[in-house]
Amino acid sequence: MDEAFVSAGNDARAQARAEGLVREYQTKLARYLRRMVGDADVALDLTQEVFLSAYRMLRADPQRQLTGGWLYRAATNGAISFLRRKKILRMLPLERELDRGDWRVDERTAASVDLQTALGRLPPEQSAALLLTSYAGYSSYEAAQLLGTTSDAVRQRVCRAMRALRTVMKEGMER
Amino acid sequence: MTTGVDCTRAEILAGTLALGEASESDRDAYRRHLAGCPRCLVNLGGEREIERVMAVVAEARNAERWEPRLRAPAQNPPAQWRRAWSWAAALAAVAILSFAGQRLAEQRHGGSAGAGHALVVVHNVVTLPSARDERSIAAIGTQSAPKAEQRAESLAMTPAGSANRDVMPIGGDAAIVPHPPVTAYAQDADGTTAIEVMVDQYGRPLKCTIAESSGSPVLDESVCRAAMRVRYTPRRVDGHAVMGTYRDAFTFRSNPGN
Ligand SMILES: [Zn+2]
Numbered sequence: 074m075d076e077a078f079v080s081a082g083n084d085a086r087a088q089a090r091a092e093g094l095v096r097e098y099q100t101k102l103a104r105y106l107r108r109m110v111g112d113a114d115v116a117l118d119l120t121q122e123v124f125l126s127a128y129r130m131l132r133a134d135p136q137r138q139l140t141g142g143w144l145y146r147a148a149t150n151g152a153i154s155f156l157r158r159k160k161i162l163r164m165l166p167l168e169r170e171l172d173r174g175d176w177r178v179d180e181r182t183a184a185s186v187d188l189q190t191a192l193g194r195l196p197p198e199q200s201a202a203l204l205l206t207s208y209a210g211y212s213s214y215e216a217a218q219l220l221g222t223t224s225d226a227v228r229q230r231v232c233r234a235m236r237a238l239r240t241v242m243k244e245g246m247e248r
Numbered sequence: 249m250t251t252g253v254d255c256t257r258a259e260i261l262a263g264t265l266a267l268g269e270a271s272e273s274d275r276d277a278y279r280r281h282l283a284g285c286p287r288c289l290v291n292l293g294g295e296r297e298i299e300r301v302m303a304v305v306a307e308a309r310n311a312e313r314w315e316p317r318l319r320a321p322a323q324n325p326p327a328q329w330r331r332a333w334s335w336a337a338a339l340a341a342v343a344i345l346s347f348a349g350q351r352l353a354e355q356r357h358g359g360s361a362g363a364g365h366a367l368v369v370v371h372n373v374v375t376l377p378s379a380r381d382e383r384s385i386a387a388i389g390t391q392s393a394p395k396a397e398q399r400a401e402s403l404a405m406t407p408a409g410s411a412n413r414d415v416m417p418i419g420g421d422a423a424i425v426p427h428p429p430v431t432a433y434a435q436d437a438d439g440t441t442a443i444e445v446m447v448d449q450y451g452r453p454l455k456c457t458i459a460e461s462s463g464s465p466v467l468d469e470s471v472c473r474a475a476m477r478v479r480y481t482p483r484r485v486d487g488h489a490v491m492g493t494y495r496d497a498f499t500f501r502s503n504p505g506n
């Protein structure tokens with residue numbers, strides 16, 4: 074048995090499947106991550122990392138089923154560890170300001186800016202709960218599976234996220 | 249108590265309503281709780297209010313136009329080649345560093361000041377986590393969070409020394425924080441990236457050039473990206489702000505320890 078040959082075949086298959094995942098999910102994941110971290114460059118790096126892990130997983134086991142949920146979970150973990158790392162590195166309170174330079178003019182609507190401001194004030198677990206459901210379209214049960222928690226915990230986090238968003242909206246009115 | 253549900257339950261119900269997952273009895277329970285709990289009425293809001301807030305989320309989502317294009321994930325050279333390459337890069341980096349050290353010494357002793365571009369001053373050392381760390385992050389599901397923290401701690405940067413540059417980042421050298429993607433860890437990338445950033449009179453970075461490559465395009469790119477993201481204090485000549493140059497170098501080391 075020629076191992077090198079088999080592994081080359083696996084690599085090609087893994088690459089083809091990974092490319093399929095990239096085509097289908099790159100925009101969704103990058104947008105989700107940009108909301109999570111508030112920065113387009115970082116979101117791109119993190120998206121790239123997710124697909125790289127997927128590719129590596131597929132190379133090791135070409136039969137492996139990789140769903141959108143797997144990608145979102147990897148993306149969430151990546152974003153959370155980035156935000157924690159950022160916190161440690163800078164030794165500043167966690168803040169995710171909206172860098173407006175990264176956002177197109179038509180994306181800088183009041184709703185978009187309010188949402189991003191609110192997300193920047195939330196613990197990442199709450200941001201993820203809101204975004205996985207109302208952005209990515211998962212039910213609270215599915216989001217709970219991705220986040221390793223219960224449906225009720227997801228719903229409660231969504232409620233907390235909504236409270237933050239309401240506060241931001243109110244501040245916007247007062248300005 | 250007549251309300252039936254406590255305030256924690258009310259939060260969960262509010263989330264259920266927000267996600268459009270509420271049954272009629274959920275709605276009843278929520279209404280009854282709000283009727284007896286002014287605090288939740290203010291904090292969480294009624295059903296209309298929940299709808300209004302969630303409409304903002306939907307509106308923001310619908311406004312998204314960003315469609316980035318990623319590189320395909322597997323444009324990496326084969327494993328052995330990569331390893332050899334990173335060794336070569338490490339050796340090259342050592343050579344560059346010792347050369348830079350000499351040049352710096354020369355200049356300190358009144359040597360030629362004009363020969364600017366080969367002079368790099370290393371003051372940042374970035375320790376990359378090992379490939380094993382990175383794999384555990386990829387192994388989704390269980391324990392990625394503690395590993396990530398370990399990774400954070402191992403990403404140490406130590407500023408030191410001076411440089412021949414006429415502008416500085418606002419917030420100092422530490423303001424430039426490269427975030428190399430995991431690709432770099434997977435390739436066991438090592439080496440030093442030296443950059444030159446052209447900065448305009450307003451302190452905005454105009455252009456980042458790789459003065460010396462680490463041998464890893466991914467590492468080089470992460471440094472320039474980070475350098476282009478910060479603001480600089482403009483150079484001043486006779487009280488006037490003018491264009492200037494920032495020079496800096498980052499040494500990346502794979503962390504074989506863990
Ligand atoms: Zn209450």
